[in-house]
Amino acid sequence: MRGQLLSDASHYWLLKSEPSAFSIGDLAQASGQTTGWDGVRNYQARNYMRQMKVGDQILFYHSNADPPAIAGIAEVVREAYPDHTAFDKKDKHFDPKSNPAKPTWDMVDIKLLLKFSHALSLDKLRKQPGLKRMELLRRGSRLSVQPVRPQEWRIILALARK
């Protein structure tokens, strides 16, 4: 932590992960506490990833968890580049239609900044009037990569500090 959580990043995002597949604990254990965010196979999510800049900050959300919750914060350390798992027949996210010469799918690298001591549950987030418009809380929202507004980011960080 270098005291920059609130001020430096120009853009904020939220990434979903099922902790049974990859949790914030797994990120904490990863080499350099860094991982490649591969496997995104949704165009809107990919387009958001392509907008990410080094230094952008990320809410790490545990979906399909008990309870579903924001578990911590990460940052972008490498901007979008081709997702090699799309070309790997043995990979769960193999995409036979993706052409290595003109890749369809991208990934970014992210690094852990902070694991919350108490994850912020979806239930708690829903109770915050200032988060009403948040994409995560929209009915039927399934996007695994979402933009987060600066004012939403501030509310969430303040909650995490309590």
Next chain:
DNA sequence: GCCAACGTTGGC
């Protein structure tokens, strides 16, 4: 495990 919401596919 259920199922609503959503994105994608493919027949026409």
Next chain:
DNA sequence: GCCAACGTTGGC
């Protein structure tokens, strides 16, 4: 280009 069928997501 429409849209029904299908597969996936993800809260509950």
